[in-house]
Amino acid sequence: xxxxxxxxxxxxxxxxxxxxxxxxxxxxxxxxxxxxxxxxxxxxxxxxxxxxxxxxxxxxxxxxxxxxxxxxxxxxxxxxxxxxxxxxxxxxxxxxxxxxxxxxxxxxxxxxxxxxxxxxxxxxxxxxxxxxxxxxxxxxxxxxxxxxxxxxxxxxxxxxxxxxxxxxxxxxxxxxxx
Numbered sequence: 001x002x003x004x005x006x007x008x009x010x011x012x013x014x015x016x017x018x019x020x021x022x023x024x025x026x027x028x029x030x031x032x033x034x035x036x037x038x039x040x041x042x043x044x045x046x047x048x049x050x051x052x053x054x055x056x057x058x059x060x061x062x063x064x065x066x067x068x069x070x071x072x073x074x075x076x077x078x079x080x081x082x083x084x085x086x087x088x089x090x091x092x093x094x095x096x097x098x099x100x101x102x103x104x105x106x107x108x109x110x111x112x113x114x115x116x117x118x119x120x121x122x123x124x125x126x127x128x129x130x131x132x133x134x135x136x137x138x139x140x141x142x143x144x145x146x147x148x149x150x151x152x153x154x155x156x157x158x159x160x161x162x163x164x165x166x167x168x169x170x171x172x173x174x175x176x177x178x
Contacts, residue, residue, distance in 0.1 A: 007047050011040060014057050018064055024124040025068045027113055035071070039064045061129070062139040065121050069140075111158055119154040122147055 001009070015036065022032035043050055043063055053059035112120055118140065125136045126147075137147045 003047055003051075006051065007044060010050075010056060010060075014060065017057070018060065021061055021124060021128065022064055022068065024112070024128055025065065025117075025121060027109065035064060035068055039067050042067070058135075058139075061125075065125065065139050066141075069117055069121060108158070111160075115154050115157055119150045119157075122150040123154045126151055 018036045018039075019032055022035040023029060026032050026035060039060065043060065050056055050059050112123070115123065121140060122136055125131045125139055126133070131139070133144050133147045133151075136151075137144045140147065140150075
């Protein structure tokens with residue numbers, strides 16, 4: 001199997017997992033698809049480096065997170081952000097038969113939008129992917145203490161809603177958000 005075939009096999013096997021990560025980071029399916037495609041296109045000529053990695057999926061996931069954070073840094077000077085998540089949540093008609101879980105999911109989604117990009121990335125990597133703090137630190141290229149601080153601040157923000165009192169609850173909702 002040549003390099004192109006191995007790349008194609010990797011993309012077929014892991015695109016959905018990468019899209020879920022990108023979706024949690026961007027909170028928009030179109031942006032998530034673009035982020036994953038952009039990352040894979042960027043990695044394609046460097047695929048021999050990816051193949052040398054012990055955990056290829058982790059390598060590519062890190063590239064997705066880094067391109068997400070780098071893109072946000074580039075856009076931050078030219079783009080004006082609005083709280084789209086709050087608007088989307090408030091614009092939706094609330095059906096009388098909605099369950100509490102759906103309401104909590106909407107609240108979590110809106111609250112995730114209030115987190116900084118680095119906090120959101122740390123939370124997604126820690127709770128959605130169950131990565132330990134040292135691996136999250138490796139992906140975000142920071143110290144373990146910084147990761148713990150990012151997660152602590154993010155969970156404090158999540159706790160303000162009253163629905164996400166501990167890590168296990170947050171983890172449950174993050175896993176089921178997509």
